[in-house]
Amino acid sequence: MPQTKEWKDMTWQEKREARFERWLNPPDVKFVSKEAEELYKQRVTRFIKAIKLEEADRVPVMLPHGNYPAYWAGSSFHELMYDYKKGNEIWKKYIKEFGDMDTFSGPSFVPSGRIAETFPSKQQKLPGLGLPVTARMNEFVEGEYMMADEYDLYMRDPSDFNLRVMLPRTSDVFAPFKNLPPMHGMLGATTFISIMANPEIAALTKKLESMTKEQKKHMDAQLEIRDYVRAHGYPPLGGFGMMAGAPFDHFADALRGTHGIVRDMFRQPKKIHEAMEWYLNLVVETVIKNFPMTDSPVCIMPLHKGDDMFMSDKQFAEFYWPTYRRILLAMIEEGLVPMPFAEGKYTSRLKQITDTPPSGVMWWFDQTDMKEAKRILGKVSCIVGNVPTSVMITGNVQQVTEKCKQLIEDCAPGGGYILAGGASCDHGKMENFKAMMDAAKKYGVYKK
Amino acid sequence: MSGDFINLLADLKEEEVLKLTKERLDAKEDPLKILDDAREGMSIVGKRFAGGEYFLPELVFSGELLAQVTNLVKPHLTGEGVQQKKIGKVIIATVAGDIHDIGLNIVDFMLDVNGFEVTNMGVDVPVEKIVKAVKEIKAPVLGLSGFLTPAFDAMKETVEALEKEGLRKGLKIMIGGGQMDDEVCKYAKADAYGKDAMAAVALTKKWYGVE
Numbered sequence: 120m121p122q123t124k125e126w127k128d129m130t131w132q133e134k135r136e137a138r139f140e141r142w143l144n145p146p147d148v149k150f151v152s153k154e155a156e157e158l159y160k161q162r163v164t165r166f167i168k169a170i171k172l173e174e175a176d177r178v179p180v181m182l183p184h185g186n187y188p189a190y191w192a193g194s195s196f197h198e199l200m201y202d203y204k205k206g207n208e209i210w211k212k213y214i215k216e217f218g219d220m221d222t223f224s225g226p227s228f229v230p231s232g233r234i235a236e237t238f239p240s241k242q243q244k245l246p247g248l249g250l251p252v253t254a255r256m257n258e259f260v261e262g263e264y265m266m267a268d269e270y271d272l273y274m275r276d277p278s279d280f281n282l283r284v285m286l287p288r289t290s291d292v293f294a295p296f297k298n299l300p301p302m303h304g305m306l307g308a309t310t311f312i313s314i315m316a317n318p319e320i321a322a323l324t325k326k327l328e329s330m331t332k333e334q335k336k337h338m339d340a341q342l343e344i345r346d347y348v349r350a351h352g353y354p355p356l357g358g359f360g361m362m363a364g365a366p367f368d369h370f371a372d373a374l375r376g377t378h379g380i381v382r383d384m385f386r387q388p389k390k391i392h393e394a395m396e397w398y399l400n401l402v403v404e405t406v407i408k409n410f411p412m413t414d415s416p417v418c419i420m421p422l423h424k425g426d427d428m429f430m431s432d433k434q435f436a437e438f439y440w441p442t443y444r445r446i447l448l449a450m451i452e453e454g455l456v457p458m459p460f461a462e463g464k465y466t467s468r469l470k471q472i473t474d475t476p477p478s479g480v481m482w483w484f485d486q487t488d489m490k491e492a493k494r495i496l497g498k499v500s501c502i503v504g505n506v507p508t509s510v511m512i513t514g515n516v517q518q519v520t521e522k523c524k525q526l527i528e529d530c531a532p533g534g535g536y537i538l539a540g541g542a543s544c545d546h547g548k549m550e551n552f553k554a555m556m557d558a559a560k561k562y563g564v565y566k567k
Numbered sequence: 568m569s570g571d572f573i574n575l576l577a578d579l580k581e582e583e584v585l586k587l588t589k590e591r592l593d594a595k596e597d598p599l600k601i602l603d604d605a606r607e608g609m610s611i612v613g614k615r616f617a618g619g620e621y622f623l624p625e626l627v628f629s630g631e632l633l634a635q636v637t638n639l640v641k642p643h644l645t646g647e648g649v650q651q652k653k654i655g656k657v658i659i660a661t662v663a664g665d666i667h668d669i670g671l672n673i674v675d676f677m678l679d680v681n682g683f684e685v686t687n688m689g690v691d692v693p694v695e696k697i698v699k700a701v702k703e704i705k706a707p708v709l710g711l712s713g714f715l716t717p718a719f720d721a722m723k724e725t726v727e728a729l730e731k732e733g734l735r736k737g738l739k740i741m742i743g744g745g746q747m748d749d750e751v752c753k754y755a756k757a758d759a760y761g762k763d764a765m766a767a768v769a770l771t772k773k774w775y776g777v778e
Binding site for chain 1: 579581621627631663664665666667719720747748750751754762
């Protein structure tokens with residue numbers, strides 16, 4: 120589709136069409152066969168129709184594999200942290216074994232083991248690095264890394280705060296960064312040379328440099344599997360790159376922690392609002408506006424502390440939704456398709472999250488009542504979910520099939536539904552993943 | 568004064584609660600009475616949470632208030648009678664391979680203010696340590712916490728190890744956290760799944776036969 124209008128003059132729908140077009144006809148993919156190309160397009164079309172709240176040929180499926188292929192092949196998260204090539208080989212074998220899937224991607228969230236052990240962070244534990252070697256995933260360690268009286272310091276210059284305060288606080292290796300001069304004054308070669316004259320900083324810089332090759336190897340492996348998967352006809356659902364979230368979570372998860380943010384909600388609510396407003400504008404201006412073309416316009420956004428169990432509807436309306444909604448609107452305006460992954464339960468929130476443009480957002484639900492989601496949100500947003508992890512992992516084929524059938528009956532009519540897991544099942548069962556795929560083909564076909 | 572204090576605490580009025588605590592201490596009130604009132608205030612918080620009026624922020628903040636009141640009162644306590652009589656023992660732990668403790672600590676706190684003697688074993692607790700604790704502490708109730716899906720197996724392994732040691736009979740096991748549900752409860756062969764901290768309190772009370 121030739122672009123006749125300038126990007127800035129296009130409506131959000133036109134921008135989105137341009138991004139859909141790029142997803143459907145990726146210029147950087149060399150398909151291995153005509154068949155792979157056709158399947159790729161069929162699959163992307165299925166998702167685009169679901170996003171637009173239309174009926175496709177059948178309900179599309181997003182299987183909750185997570186890092187299951189590693190365990191299927193007798194490997195582990197820990198091994199993948201160190202042997203990137205092996206990970207890719209396994210994923211390739213898995214594709215061959217599994218066959219038809221609507222979307223697929225490489226190993227998820229597996230960081231480089233060597234880099235992680237050279238630069239340990241207090242914020243994350245990994246198999247063999249703070250967790251048992253046999254642990255199946257990374258785990259985040261919440262904490263009060265930013266103090267109650269540091270909001271202003273953070274807002275004054277977040278880059279400076281991250282470099283000179285956060286990094287040294289969350290990783291001992293970065294302690295020398297405490298001695299850096301304020302970032303805003305860093306102009307001219309002599310400033311940098313003076314900094315490098317500090318032996319501790321020079322040593323840290325060397326350490327960082329020592330990992331560049333490893334980082335490149337890790338990145339190259341990720342790009343290699345991403346290209347391989349696409350070339351074989353499997354589109355990625357989430358674009359490669361953006362993982363933004365809600366402003367409330369930005370402060371509650373990584374900076375203040377649960378206890379910190381709760382104290383602030385009672386003691387200095389105005390400060391949280393000021394900070395969220397500031398952060399929202401920063402993200403819109405520096406990340407969302409003019410966001411580049413990516414493999415897919417869908418942006419997966421994990422949400423944490425807005426769920427039914429954490430806060431009340433009133434608190435959600437006050438602290439969570441208004442600023443997050445504006446992030447969503449800014450993304451939609453840019454032609455992107457935000458896909459919030461609402462971890463936990465959002466049943467009670469459904470009535471509050473309907474005020475976005477129709478078909479603009481796709482909501483992926485973990486434990487939300489999907490029948491209610493369809494009833495309340497179904498005409499506004501594509502809904503995605505939610506075979507429980509407990510059924511996928513501990514159940515049998517019959518139980519998985521029944522659950523999928525029920526979900527399809529409740530959510531598929533009229534379009535705007537993607538069958539998915541509530542969360543990843545790294546130690547699921549092959550037959551259950553296949554049962555899920557089969558259920559969509561058997562029960563999710565739209566009659567023409 | 569006592570009634571005001573209980574309600575102010577239940578309403579989470581931090582400044583007023585602390586001011587009143589100091590005034591009561593200055594007036595030489597029995598510090599144990601202040602602590603009893605604090606527990607009564609907390610019991611209202613628990614009820615409001617169970618009733619859907621309060622959520623996690625209120626529960627966590629009430630814990631902050633209680634800790635502050637306790638810290639003010641502590642220096643005034645003398646010797647005997649400090650310990651509140653407990654209903655009975657409960658062991659809680661986040662299972663092996665899982666390091667999440669926010670839910671675990673809230674369960675600890677709510678069981679404690681509801682009169683139970685809680686042994687909180689912390690996170691990533693290996694099966695054999697839990698078995699040893701059950702053997703030694705002889706608590707009839709065990710709470711297993713886990714946030715992530717790998718906890719399904721860790722819980723199952725823990726329960727099976729307890730069976731193998733002959734410790735399962737007479738022991739009630741509840742599970743809770745992120746991806747847990749009734750299906751996982753069946754899978755792990757536990758006795759009950761609780762959706763939140765008050766459910767843990769309700770289960771424990773039921774098993775102890777107290778109101």
